[in-house]
Amino acid sequence: MMLTCKEVSRLVSQGLDRKLGFGERVALRLHLAICEGCANFSGQMQFLRRAARGLATAEDADERG
Amino acid sequence: MTQTNETRTRIEDERAYLLRYATLQLRDRSAAEDAVQETLLAALAAQAPFAGRSKLRTWLTGILKHKIIDAMRRAGREAPLPEESEDGSEFDVLFETGGHWREPPPTWQNPDSALEQKRFFVALEACLARLPAKTAQVFMMREHMGVETGDICKEIGITPTHCWVLLYRARMVLRLCLEETWFGAKEPPQR
Numbered sequence: 001m002m003l004t005c006k007e008v009s010r011l012v013s014q015g016l017d018r019k020l021g022f023g024e025r026v027a028l029r030l031h032l033a034i035c036e037g038c039a040n041f042s043g044q045m046q047f048l049r050r051a052a053r054g055l056a057t058a059e060d061a062d063e064r065g
Numbered sequence: 066m067t068q069t070n071e072t073r074t075r076i077e078d079e080r081a082y083l084l085r086y087a088t089l090q091l092r093d094r095s096a097a098e099d100a101v102q103e104t105l106l107a108a109l110a111a112q113a114p115f116a117g118r119s120k121l122r123t124w125l126t127g128i129l130k131h132k133i134i135d136a137m138r139r140a141g142r143e144a145p146l147p148e149e150s151e152d153g154s155e156f157d158v159l160f161e162t163g164g165h166w167r168e169p170p171p172t173w174q175n176p177d178s179a180l181e182q183k184r185f186f187v188a189l190e191a192c193l194a195r196l197p198a199k200t201a202q203v204f205m206m207r208e209h210m211g212v213e214t215g216d217i218c219k220e221i222g223i224t225p226t227h228c229w230v231l232l233y234r235a236r237m238v239l240r241l242c243l244e245e246t247w248f249g250a251k252e253p254p255q256r
Contacts (some may be wrong), residue, residue, distance in 0.1 A: 004164025006157070013233040017207065018213040018225070037169025044240050047176045051189055052208035054180050056086050 003031045006036045012045055075118070076108050079125050086126060089190060090133050090205045092198040100132040107132075130210060137202055137221055153230045156237050170240070173248040185247060192242035196235055202227060204235035 003011070008031050011024055020028065032039050083104060087097035107128050161167055179185040193201050203221070206212045212220070217229050 005166045005169075006164040007148070009156075009237070010153070010229075010233055013236050017229055017232055019111045035169075040170040040172050041240070044173060044176070047173070047211075048069050048148040048236055048239055049208050051180060051185075052097060052205065053211075055186055055189060055205075056089055057208055058179055063175070 003027050005031075005035065005038050008032070008035070009041055012038070012042045016045060027049065073109060075121060076105060076125065078104065079122055082122065083125060083129050084182055085247050087104050087129060087133055089193070090135055090202065090209070092194075092201055096136050100129060100136050103132045104129040134206070134210075134212075134220060137206065139233075153233045153237075156234075159237075171244075171249070176248070179247065188243065188247045189239075192239050192246065196238055200238075203231045204239075207232055 008028060011020065011028050014020065015024075015028070032042055079107060079110065080101060082096055084103045087100045088094055091097045104125060108125055159167055193204070194244050196204065199221075203217055206217050206220070212226060214228050214232075217223075223231075
């Protein structure tokens with residue numbers, strides 16, 4: 001059940017696109033609790049989503065060039 | 066149903082904004098121009114909202130999103146994606162053989178404050194431009210427009226697995242790119 005960081009990076013990404021299975025969620029949570037790099041990665045993936053939502057919606061986006 | 070000349074002018078005034086928006090998502094100037102043209106025609110044929118500029122822009126952008134998805138669907142049909150070696154393994158280099166990060170992702174200081182800055186979105190757009198066109202399209206459909214992965218697959222005719230790989234690739238590249246150009250900009254980029 002131990003995931004590598006490489007597997008975690010894929011699961012974190014897929015977790016934004018599909019509902020992960022119970023086993024996947026447990027394994028992911030265990031890994032994120034003990035791995036700072038993957039915890040940072042996971043937060044950054046969620047940040048990317050917020051950033052993408054905010055793209056080109058600023059009122060004066062057209063004045064940027 | 067007829068528009069006043071003033072409304073027509075107000076709609077035309079939004080052309081530059083809409084073109085920018087469409088170009089960002091479609092990555093193809095002429096496809097973007099077509100989508101904007103279709104949007105403006107549809108807008109002129111409909112009843113525009115009477116309210117202020119931001120309401121008009123929101124309304125036009127809503128029409129444009131449908132035209133963009135139509136354009137992506139057409140593009141997906143015309144140039145089917147190759148299925149070969151689409152497993153995202155190009156990022157294996159970021160990991161050691163045991164699967165641990167070679168360089169674990171560092172903490173980004175207060176990332177949400179970046180969302181208040183126009184310069185950040187300029188940097189994000191520059192990073193998006195580094196992605197292959199199809200990868201960027203899928204990312205924008207998923208993360209900007211919020212289209213469900215299953216619907217993206219259907220729209221552009223790819224498997225769910227391929228869709229996840231494209232999204233993974235987009236996120237990996239964007240993370241590294243933002244780290245280089247924005248969050249880690251104090252240090253020189255490591256090349």
